[in-house]
Amino acid sequence: MGCCVSTSSRSTCSSGSNGDTVTPSCLELGFCGPNRASRTFSDHVISLRQLPSLPNRIVNNGKSRSSCIFTQQGRKGVNQDAMIVWEDFMSEDTIFCGVFDGHGPHGHLVARKARDVLPLKLLSSLHSCESKRNRSGKAGFKENIKLDNGESDKDISAQDEPNLIWREAFLKAYHAMDKELRSHRNLDCFCSGSTAVTIVKQGSNLFMGSIGDSRAIMGSKDSNDSMLAIQLTVDLKPDLPREAERIKRCKGRVFALQDEPEVHRVWLPFDDAPGLAMARAFGDFCLKEYGVISIPEFYHQVLTDGDQFIVIASDGVWDVLSNEEVVEIVSSAPTRSSAARIVVASAAREWKLKYPTSKMDDCAVVCLFLDGKMDSESDCDEQCFSSATIQSNHSGNPVESDDVQKSEPSLRRNYTVRTSEENVTDGGLSVDAGDGISSAEEQNWSGLEGVTRVNSLVQLPRFSEERPNALL
Template sequence: MGGCVSISSRSTCSSRSNEETVYPSCFGIDMFGRKRSRKTFSDHITTLQHLSSIPSRIYTNGRSRSSCVFTQQGRKGINQDAMIVWEDFMSEDVIFCGVFDGHGPHGHLVARKVRDTLPVKLMTFLHSFESKMNESSANCCNRNAKSDVVDPEKGILADDKVDLLWREAFLKSYKAMDKELRSHPNLDCFCSGSTAVTIVKQGSNLFMGNIGDSRAILGSKDSNDSLVAIQLTVDLKPNLPREAERIKRCRGRVFALQDEPEVQRVWLPFDDAPGLAMARAFGDFCLKEYGVISIPEFSHRILSDKDKFIVLASDGVWDVLSNEEVVEIVSSASTRSSAARILVESAAREWKTKYPTSKMDDCAVVCLFIDGKMDSESDYDEQGFSSATLQSNHSGNAVESDDGHNPEPCLQRNFTVRSAEENDPNNRIPTDVEANEENVANEDQNWSGLEGVTRVNSLVQLPRFSEERPRP
């Protein structure tokens, strides 16, 4: 978890037939996959103007060639979770997956913005590195066997250099994503943000970047041929000593409320707000000067034949199900295309059983099957999913527009996030998103005879700033 695993060298520069385009693999592996796509980077840039029309990119309930995805709205308001599977990402042998859990007044908009933009930024940086590698291809292919393994200038193993390049691409793309959110003209991320757990699978290589408390796990066979759960990412919460230490060094405060002593939160130095329940996130700029960061924890793993599937999910799943339970549910699903839906439904049942007086959190799941095999089309049709069109699930999720954009309201800071009602001081006509929030709130009143209280909110209360206090 969270550590880098070096890559075993698999190839060196070699001559190919004139009919095959060769991209140098001077650093142990071809950085973008063994199978090269005919699609160029400029083609991707052109297509990215219409992300929702990319056939290999799914971001709503459904399935792809090797995965299934599903999200269900909780009982707190509009669904703030988002997810994506992007196959043929840069090349035919590369898959990008991500789950994003928004929080705060505009968390749903932040999560969707990150879902749409972060993969593009990662692609841009990877393409930049690829161009640099191609420029040095002549020197690479003229080196002797020893120089193919070791960088003569720095003495760095080729495998380690690949790891460093991927690490740098993740770090730069996350940094650029947070910078774009800060300067977004219409989306106020001052007290809104999102987690992100993202993976790039390239052949047997798995690269991961993570901020916040969404999680990725691996279902794998052990020496006894029993399926076990391996946690791939660490939940980056303020209760981790290293995270708490950084926040306190930056004058942020970390403590738990009396009525939830098990939940450590991040607070401003001068106000008992906002009470963020994670140590790293996109957005949340009210806390960025006080120790909350958007730097991802990067890790790299080599997949083996024993590894069967990867599950990415928001904390709505992990709050009620263990890693082992998730692996068991996914492995025992009647069809692979239904695994994500069955997992979310299992989490929903657990919420009602374990926390009957609490409002269920949003849940989002991505199940990626490593062997790339899915069910037959007849099995898929029985599930009633569609990856071609965006649809509402049975819990009443808001329907996104085709381009993935939604109204972006202005932030009203002085209210408690726990409240189910929000005042509209401008008395303007509510947007579709706001109307959906109101419907969900009304529906929630009839949900249970017991008063529903949120078990754990990502934020407790929005800060109140005096007019003379400058905004960070």
């Protein structure tokens, strides 16, 4: 499948293909920690098909030793959100977690692909960066970082070096992920894409990469033992000055529609499409020549004793709940293992209250508790809550499926949707048995399908015969 990852910890060194001994590097040791179980990159590899069998990797509603995750389908069709928590990611005190929010006709497939492949790309990139450092020495590695990022890294200390290696690894991994999507034979990403917020917790360090408008926050106690909400990532929207400037330099256009003046979108230079509501994303190759990029914003944070938990969620949550509200919900949850699903349930209630004429967006939440502890909860309670949530909201299930939800009853329109004459019927989209979506001939795919508030895409572009090579 083109991706592999080391999972065995049976030895502290291994033999390469040429018989040479490979010494464990800071990739395996995580830059410190003599008590950590070390792993070498070539100890044992698994393919993407073997990922579901990994005991410390969860992608469906549930909990792990230190986290809980939950997603619920909205009322717009197939659930396009994906999430992951991977404990013992490359050593015993390293955790990878992330949320991916797809958009466009194949957005759910892009999100799942990124969820499965990006962690492996990150491991591979870390191994590559560490090998480069060992070959070139510290001075050479500093110069490589400067060339790759276009930034000046002066007077790099020993404490800064891990940060630089992780930053380089995130940049390489995101680039490789987008490159694989572009060349994928069976997945059309021309007008489909996904956000990504990914975090690696390694000891007291957080290394984060983000594209799109999903968000990560942290709940932390101050000196007075009061809970604070700390936003860890920036929502990369087209109206951010630096993002808008880049897009305009690439001849893309940024403006808001008259009926949704608060939502700035990215448009092709020659067509009022696709109207992407984010400045960075995986996929969306129709806009990659016009300013939309997949280069992540990289963040590094050192945890303190007051830091309690991290919440990563798709914009279906942040559209209706503030950072402070989410921190309050998680900190007051009756059990830690129920925190993620209570956040989703709270978001669902707020959607009904704040946007009663709109279709609720998909919601995905990852809650990571930084002390590494998780309380117990009976399987019966888990099942009862999940069933009640699904039945009461008529929405998605914890089992991945590409089936499109049955059409919703007609709802009263709100201010931000098209008139009935402009709407596209539900019959224009269907999911086939081969993990793909087909659209009816001569129909536009519309992100404002039905009754919605804000969608990531407005519609797919149409290219006239006069511009057959417009995007080549």
